[in-house]
Amino acid sequence: MTEISLRLAVSFAQILAEMSIVMVTVATMTYFERKILGWMQDRMGPMEVGPYGLLQPVADGIKLFFKEDIIPAGANRAMFKLAPVLTMVIAMIGFAVIPFGPDVTMDMFGMTIKPFVVADINIGVLYILAIASIGAYGIILGGWASNSKYSLLGGLRSAAQVISYELNVGLAIVGVLLLAGTLSLVQITEAQAGGFWHWFIWGGRPDGFFPIHTQIFAFVVFVISAVAETNRIPFDLPEAESELVAGFFTEYSGMRFAFYVTAEYANMLLVSCVAASLFLGGWNAPYPGTILEYIGLEQLAWIEHIVWFTGKVYFFLFLFIWLRATLPRLRYDQLMRFGWKVMLPIALANIVITALTLYFFPR
Amino acid sequence: MTLKTWIKTITLYDLLVGMKTTMSHMLHYKPITLQYPHEKRTLPDNYRGMLALLRYEDGTEKCVGCDLCEAACPSRVIRVVSAEVPGEPTKRYSKEYYMDMTRCLFCGLCVDACPVDALGMTREFEWSVYDKRQLHLNKEQLLAIGDRSFPVREKQLELQHPNVAFFNVAFKHLPQKPG
Numbered sequence: 401m402t403e404i405s406l407r408l409a410v411s412f413a414q415i416l417a418e419m420s421i422v423m424v425t426v427a428t429m430t431y432f433e434r435k436i437l438g439w440m441q442d443r444m445g446p447m448e449v450g451p452y453g454l455l456q457p458v459a460d461g462i463k464l465f466f467k468e469d470i471i472p473a474g475a476n477r478a479m480f481k482l483a484p485v486l487t488m489v490i491a492m493i494g495f496a497v498i499p500f501g502p503d504v505t506m507d508m509f510g511m512t513i514k515p516f517v518v519a520d521i522n523i524g525v526l527y528i529l530a531i532a533s534i535g536a537y538g539i540i541l542g543g544w545a546s547n548s549k550y551s552l553l554g555g556l557r558s559a560a561q562v563i564s565y566e567l568n569v570g571l572a573i574v575g576v577l578l579l580a581g582t583l584s585l586v587q588i589t590e591a592q593a594g595g596f597w598h599w600f601i602w603g604g605r606p607d608g609f610f611p612i613h614t615q616i617f618a619f620v621v622f623v624i625s626a627v628a629e630t631n632r633i634p635f636d637l638p639e640a641e642s643e644l645v646a647g648f649f650t651e652y653s654g655m656r657f658a659f660y661v662t663a664e665y666a667n668m669l670l671v672s673c674v675a676a677s678l679f680l681g682g683w684n685a686p687y688p689g690t691i692l693e694y695i696g697l698e699q700l701a702w703i704e705h706i707v708w709f710t711g712k713v714y715f716f717l718f719l720f721i722w723l724r725a726t727l728p729r730l731r732y733d734q735l736m737r738f739g740w741k742v743m744l745p746i747a748l749a750n751i752v753i754t755a756l757t758l759y760f761f762p763r
Numbered sequence: 764m765t766l767k768t769w770i771k772t773i774t775l776y777d778l779l780v781g782m783k784t785t786m787s788h789m790l791h792y793k794p795i796t797l798q799y800p801h802e803k804r805t806l807p808d809n810y811r812g813m814l815a816l817l818r819y820e821d822g823t824e825k826c827v828g829c830d831l832c833e834a835a836c837p838s839r840v841i842r843v844v845s846a847e848v849p850g851e852p853t854k855r856y857s858k859e860y861y862m863d864m865t866r867c868l869f870c871g872l873c874v875d876a877c878p879v880d881a882l883g884m885t886r887e888f889e890w891s892v893y894d895k896r897q898l899h900l901n902k903e904q905l906l907a908i909g910d911r912s913f914p915v916r917e918k919q920l921e922l923q924h925p926n927v928a929f930f931n932v933a934f935k936h937l938p939q940k941p942g
Binding site: 436438439440441442443444447620722723725726727 | 794
């Protein structure tokens with residue numbers, strides 16, 4: 401009994417830590433997004449709240465918290481209230497399997513704890529794909545329950561888009577799974593240890609052969625599909641401001657609106673973490689081992705690992721913002737054609753080629 | 764599709780060109796934003812801002828109540844009630860003078876029309892108010908605006924004589940006062 405409660409307490413502590421990291425990152429992301437977008441468009445971004453507008457996320461949070469919570473007439477109240485919670489929860493629980501630090505174990509209270517991953521399950525990638533698909537329900541339910549034509553259109557577009565691009569994400573990952581031979585994100589990351597050319601984006605063999613197993617096409621497909629899956633520009637048709645007011649969350653206000661926005665940023669963070677873990681070696685440095693280990697600080701090597709992981713994740717987050725500053729929105733038929741007639745064949749061909757190269761040049 | 768366009772397509776060349784542009788804008792960050800309440804732009808010399816009634820150096824009003832500004836105004840901002848100066852039958856003045864600044868389009872025609880330079884355009888532009896009735900200004904308010912915008916106004920001696928009215932004082936290219 402005590403052991404179970406102790407395990408629960410440790411798990412809750414880990415979940416709380418991970419959740420707070422995610423929430424803080426989301427808050428900083430809202431700030432950096434506006435700031436970087438401003439810089440790229442010769443503007444300044446938020447400047448009023450605090451020095452250089454640094455307190456803008458706090459001000460936004462307080463404002464949204466105290467705003468009136470409006471439920472439109474004719475809305476399905478239960479669904480309307482459930483949908484943002486569903487979206488938010490789905491966006492949050494995906495982080496459970498992300499290893500953001502090395503696979504070390506820690507003995508505490510007589511049990512073994514992995515401090516840098518909440519749940520090291522052996523089907524981590526599958527779990528993330530499943531969870532990400534459920535996220536579409538929150539969006540389409542919110543769109544349907546609002547009793548508004550814009551919301552419904554946004555929700556429908558989102559459902560179609562997420563389903564189409566989910567497929568490409570799944571197929572792009574298969575190449576990596578073939579190389580790693582496992583579905584666990586921790587083991588996939590560990591398989592990429594040993595320097596830059598061992599990352600699965602290059603897929604270099606441990607003996608330093610020409611990167612014949614390269615997954616760069618899968619990487620490109622994955623990143624593009626991830627942008628589409630998180631409903632970001634240039635694939636932001638579900639919330640196309642100029643056409644659908646705000647898409648599926650047109651009718652939402654106050655904290656429910658904040659839930660949707662938080663979920664969007666958390667999804668961005670999640671796909672960035674997955675992309676970093678699968679293709680860019682996760683917490684592995686681009687050189688073998690770590691510097692802190694060479695200078696005799698093995699105990700602190702995890703700091704360097706976490707720094708590398710954070711750097712890679714932020715590279716992807718910056719890429720999202722960069723794309724948003726650069727590209728206009730696609731038309732709906734362009735979106736579908738691109739997903740089914742360009743991305744899908746590339747992903748399928750990548751699977752075949754990776755399988756063949758693995759068969760003839762096994763790792 | 765030629766080889767060149769094919770290579771451009773698979774390397775996402777056009778996308779990269781666009782992203783290079785945005786990145787260069789970020790690296791050579793030169794915002795065109797003006798942090799308005801904290802910093803204000805320099806106004807051009809001929810800026811036409813808030814209208815004001817002016818006084819002579821000795822404190823008397825310039826306005827002679829001729830109604831030309833009212834006639835010149837395209838949007839009927841101005842209403843003048845003209846009257847004789849008490850005790851001086853040859854002189855007139857504006858007994859009441861109203862401007863409805865909600866309608867003003869700052870064309871400056873009233874200032875051009877004024878024969879005695881009694882109207883001026885100041886450089887004030889921050890006249891946002893919560894109640895639009897506050898923009899219906901009377902003579903005292905307009906004189907106060909003139910006083911704070913033109914504290915020193917050169918006295919034009921030729922306009923002091925009680926029986927003389929000269930036109931086109933402010934426009935050098937038009938016929939001037941003799942002698």
